Amino acid sequence: MVLKQPLRPSQRLVVRDGEFPDVVRLGDPHSPWRDLYHLLITIPWIGFIPLMGLIYLAVNAAFAIAYLIGGNHIANATNGSFFDTFFFSVQTMASIGYGAMYPQTLYANWLVVIEAFVGLLFIAMVTGLSFTRFASPTARILFSHYAVVAPHNSIPTLMFRAANKRRNRILEAQIWLTLVRDEYTTEGEFFRRFYDLALTRSHTPLFALSWTAMHPITPSSPLYGETPDSLAAANAEIIVILTGIDETMSQTIHARHSFIADEILWNYRFADILGWTRDKRRAINFNCFDQVSPIR
Structure with a gap:
């Protein structure tokens, strides 16, 4: 059977790529205009x-x-016409120079000097921002909607899937797995605790197709003795960080994901997604990537 992705709570510690956690910052007023460069780098292209x-x-x-102030400073422009001076400004800033309109006073010539300089700065900044946005290394990593807990070599094991959606390879890939949950000390103080979860294989020299990450739930595991109800009561969340070197760009890339308690299925297994085509080539079936079945 295939399970649909559940609704997610409105507040989460870690969210999917491109999103930000819904955290209210009390006593820390924040304005995106105070960090304008970061804003212009991170907003979507549809906004940029x-x-x-x-x-x-x-x-x-x-x-x-400014060209309209004080009279007709532009030759061959209609006196008082905003559109004529606007189009003259566009020609000046872009260094087009059709020749139909030109400055005819000292005031207008100085404005042209200032505008030419402003145009150079604007073009340089937009070019730099656009190049930075294009050149920023990104990863197209697909994570399974669910993590499952199932026996593996007779040991209960937490498992989830990751796959590289690009048709290249990620070199020296590594996965970090962290459990985050609410806890109270003996004095009654509240803490959000982080616990590292050891994987049977946390790194691979070559990540091309898919990767099933596995954490054995042994007595030394922070998940030992936990149940779906106890994880939900502690607002537990499992954070996944994957890093590696993109083979094409030779740059470090990263991806992040998280699973909340409702996204951890107990006593389920993933369907097999690897196989062979008729012409003996290795194949991965993404149609079954999130497919799970109960253990009977």
Whole structure:
């Protein structure tokens, strides 16, 4: 059977790629404009491109108004026409220079000098931001919707899947697994505790297809003696961090994921996804990537 992905709580310690935890920062006022570079690097392209376009139009509109101050400073432009001075500003900033309109006063020439300098800065900054956004190393790692707990060599084992969705290889891949849960000390103080979960294999020299990470639940494991109810009561969450070197770009990439208590299925197994094609080539069936079945 195939289980659908459950609804997730509104507040989580760790969230999926591209999202941010819903944490209220009391006593720490935050404005994205205080860290403008980080904002421009992290916002989606659908927001970045319109924002740059609005800034470009606003700067040209400001210079157009400046050209209108004090009379007709642009030759062959209609006196008092905002659109003529606006289009002249666009031509100046982009160094187009059609020649139909040109500055005819000292005031206008100085504005052209200032605008040319502003245009150079704007183009340089937008080019640098765009290159940084394109060049930032990213990973396309697919994680299973669920983790399962099932016997492996007669030992209860926590397992989940990861797969590289790109048609290349990740070198020196490593996985870190951490259990996070609520705890109280004997004095009644509340803590959010982190516990490392040891994997049977935490690194691989070559990650090309899929990887089933396994944590044996032995007496030394932080999960030993836990049940679905106890994990849910402690707001438990399992954090997954995967890092490696992208073979194509030779850059370090990383991916993160997390499983809450409702996403850990006890006494279930994953369906097999590896096989061979008719022409004897290794194949991975992503249609069964999240498919699980109960242990009978």
